[in-house]
Amino acid sequence: xxxxxxxxxxxxxxxxRDGKLxxxxxxxxxxxxxxxxxLCPFGGRAPLEWRVSAGRGxxxxxxxTHPVKGAPYTVALIDMDEGFRMMxxxxxxxxxxxxxxxxxxxxxxxxxGEAPPVPVFDMEPGR
Amino acid sequence: MSGTTRGGTAIxxxxxxxxxxxxxxxxxxxxxxxxxxxxxDDAGLTLGDVDGLFLAASQLRMPTISMCEYLGIAPxxxxxxxxxxxxxxxxxxxxxxxxxxxxxxxxVIAYGSTQxxxxxxxxxxxxxxxxxxxxxxxxxxxxxxxxxxRHMAEYGTRREDLAEIAVAARAWAKMNPVAFDQRDLxxxxxxNAPMISTPLGVKDCCLVTDGGGAVVMVxxxxxxxxxxxxxxxxxxxxxxxxxxxxxxxxxxxxGAKASGAQAYAMAGLGAQDMDVAQLYDAFTITxxxxxxxxxxxxxxxxxxFVREGGIAPGGRLPVNTxxxxxxxxxxxxxxxxxxxxxxxxxxxxxxxxxxEGAETAIAHGNGGVLAAQATLVLGTEATL
Numbered sequence: 001x002x003x004x005x006x007x008x009x010x011x012x013x014x015x016x017r018d019g020k021l022x023x024x025x026x027x028x029x030x031x032x033x034x035x036x037x038x039l040c041p042f043g044g045r046a047p048l049e050w051r052v053s054a055g056r057g058x059x060x061x062x063x064x065t066h067p068v069k070g071a072p073y074t075v076a077l078i079d080m081d082e083g084f085r086m087m088x089x090x091x092x093x094x095x096x097x098x099x100x101x102x103x104x105x106x107x108x109x110x111x112x113g114e115a116p117p118v119p120v121f122d123m124e125p126g127r
Numbered sequence: 128m129s130g131t132t133r134g135g136t137a138i139x140x141x142x143x144x145x146x147x148x149x150x151x152x153x154x155x156x157x158x159x160x161x162x163x164x165x166x167x168d169d170a171g172l173t174l175g176d177v178d179g180l181f182l183a184a185s186q187l188r189m190p191t192i193s194m195c196e197y198l199g200i201a202p203x204x205x206x207x208x209x210x211x212x213x214x215x216x217x218x219x220x221x222x223x224x225x226x227x228x229x230x231x232x233x234x235v236i237a238y239g240s241t242q243x244x245x246x247x248x249x250x251x252x253x254x255x256x257x258x259x260x261x262x263x264x265x266x267x268x269x270x271x272x273x274x275x276x277r278h279m280a281e282y283g284t285r286r287e288d289l290a291e292i293a294v295a296a297r298a299w300a301k302m303n304p305v306a307f308d309q310r311d312l313x314x315x316x317x318x319n320a321p322m323i324s325t326p327l328g329v330k331d332c333c334l335v336t337d338g339g340g341a342v343v344m345v346x347x348x349x350x351x352x353x354x355x356x357x358x359x360x361x362x363x364x365x366x367x368x369x370x371x372x373x374x375x376x377x378x379x380x381x382g383a384k385a386s387g388a389q390a391y392a393m394a395g396l397g398a399q400d401m402d403v404a405q406l407y408d409a410f411t412i413t414x415x416x417x418x419x420x421x422x423x424x425x426x427x428x429x430x431x432f433v434r435e436g437g438i439a440p441g442g443r444l445p446v447n448t449x450x451x452x453x454x455x456x457x458x459x460x461x462x463x464x465x466x467x468x469x470x471x472x473x474x475x476x477x478x479x480x481x482x483e484g485a486e487t488a489i490a491h492g493n494g495g496v497l498a499a500q501a502t503l504v505l506g507t508e509a510t511l
Contacts, residue, residue: 009257033260035373061280061378063272065265065324075264075324077273077373087259087373095325100280111261118261 008036011050016116019108021055023084024048034084054083055106056124064095078104078121090121129363132359134511136223137350137357140170140343141467145215146456147307148243149337155186158339159239166341171354172233176437179204179231181222183214184239185459195236197315204231205243205400210367211494212239215342215462216501220363222228222344227409232345236466239339240458246335254495267409268332270372272324275412277378279326281427286326288430289411293330293453295439296408300450302440302480307336308454314487317411333452333461342466346497354479358473359511361396361487362504364389372496381428382500383420383491386509390489391422395502398422401504402485403472406445407493408451414438417491433503445482448472464505473507486510 006014007025015022024033027043032051040048057080066072074095078108079085090108093099111117134502142165144158159182159281167173167388180202182190191205204225212215215236222234253266264270278284294314300306312330322331350357366382366389369375391397398421415429423444424432447453449468452461469488471477487510490503 012258035256035371061267061273061277062324063276063324063326065263065269065272066322067263067265073263073271073320075262075273077378078262085373087371088266089262094275097276097280097326100277115261 004038008038012036013116015050015052016108016119019117021054021083021106021119022050022055025051032082032084034086050084053080053082054104057104059090059100059102059104060085062090062093062095062099076121088119088121090123092123129425131220131223131227131363133361133393133395134359135347136226136344136503137347137359138342138466138470139350139353139357140166140172140342141168141353141418141470142169142227142461143305143464143467144239144339146187146305146338147336149241151244152321153241153244155184155239155241155339156193157239158241158337159184159194159237160197162239162339162341163235163237166235166343169355170343172201172343174198176233177235178202179225179233179234181206181207181218181236182238183207183209183218183460186240197328202231210499210501212409212460212462213492213499213501214460215466216363216490216492218364219342219344219360219367219466219503220501223363226344226346232349233376234344235341236344236463237339237341238460238463240460241337242459243335243337248256254370256371259371264503267496268327269324271410271412272327273372274378275326278412281379282430284415284430286318288433289326289331289415290314291433291436291456292408292411292414292438293317295433295436295442296447296453297450298439299480300454302478303450303455306450306455307334314358327410327412333409333457334454335455336458338456340457340463340467342463342470356474357468357507357508358505360503361506361510362392364393364502365382366500367498370495370498379416381416381420381497383417383502386500386502387421387491389504390504394486396504401450401487401489403469403482403488404446405469405490406467407444407461407491408447408453408462409457409493411453413493414446416497421489421491435474440480448477448480448482465490465492473505
């Protein structure tokens with residue numbers, strides 16, 4: 001019998017469909033792991049654990065990407081408070097370097113077709 | 128890795144294939160073959176002498192197999208390691224290792240691409256993982272834009288500084304008869320060009336051309352008896368610190384810092400000793416990051432370094448004297464052309480754009496989204 005019962009991707013998707021942003025934690029390294037995987041990238045041997053993010057972070061970098069067709073959209077790297085960095089979009093941002101450092105809050109958006117919900121961000125209000 | 132000797136091998140032949148937009152129906156193999164034969168002619172060698180083949184191409188999944196069949200040759204040693212645009216600097220290091228181990232005697236490193244004429248028909252494979260894909264980054268440019276944006280926020284680098292890099296490349300290209308784009312270009316032109324991914328506009332991006340070429344390497348003792356003035360491999364280094372831009376350890380510091388340190392240590396030389404620099408310029412920000420990471424200026428000071436024609440003809444440091452990927456050619460991967468130009472500068476055959484008395488050169492390749500880095504330090508006989 002195979003050892004892997006559920007792939008890391010399937011586990012992440014199951015959380016997302018439940019409205020949760022899952023990330024992994026390495027008990028050996030004592031730090032967050034992103035993107036989800038089977039093995040610890042910091043040399044740990046213990047299985048990675050799933051944790052759920054509180055959904056708050058800071059814009060590490062941002063750009064406004066102009067597609068060949070359609071309206072431009074932001075692509076950002078978000079430093080989550082739990083200590084991992086993920087790619088996402090910040091709604092309402094204009095992609096200027098001056099937005100780097102601003103705090104953002106997670107919101108799930110419906111995925112296209114059968115795709116799982118997509119974790120996007122809004123600027124934290126009142127700042 | 129090292130396992131090689133400082134000055135133990137040398138580049139003895141270089142050539143480009145047809146460049147720019149090639150004739151209808153020409154294949155990547157055709158250009159690779161044309162480059163190989165021209166580079167062997169340059170070295171005074173023939174196809175029958177080649178017993179080591181080191182190839183990379185994004186349109187050929189198995190380039191050594193493909194080219195052995197095409198050329199009708201059966202080399203003793205083959206390597207098609209693929210690290211994107213930096214493949215060729217990495218393959219040159221692998222060739223040095225194979226030459227010094229006696230696994231081959233004449234090594235050819237080559238490339239061919241018809242990316243411009245196949246535009247729309249051929250899409251290079253982008254390694255986009257499940258977690259980044261929903262955000263539709265336009266790779267590679269969105270990744271470079273994220274690095275540029277962070278560099279601006281952290282160090283006050285301006286779009287004008289990045290524009291200076293494109294303008295300098297154009298000034299060099301005007302002295303290279305085979306450079307693709309020789310039209311006038313000003314900082315204002317770069318700033319006013321259509322935006323692709325802020326802060327990078329279309330003039331911050333490399334060309335899309337066809338083209339290929341080859342570099343021939345042999346052991347140092349053989350190099351002395353060949354046709355051209357040998358250009359010795361003094362040092363090399365490789366680093367691959369991440370794949371996706373999301374996982375880049377520091378958006379403003381590339382693996383060039385590590386690959387450059389290895390190459391300099393082996394060469395016993397530093398940035399201050401380099402007479403000419405060929406630094407992969409897929410985008411303007413790429414050159415700026417490599418100037419910093421390879422030690423030509425401190426981290427964050429790249430903007431000041433390139434300002435007021437700092438890397439243009441007559442500036443502080445001659446960078447990308449061919450016109451680079453921004454103005455000379457960029458057939459999808461530019462790494463091989465950095466080695467060709469560095470070799471020509473050290474031979475002293477660059478005509479109007481020749482850097483007077485150049486004895487040392489650095490050729491730095493970049494692959495993926497600021498991911499795979501490979502550095503070569505090259506020198507003339509005087510540096511041995």
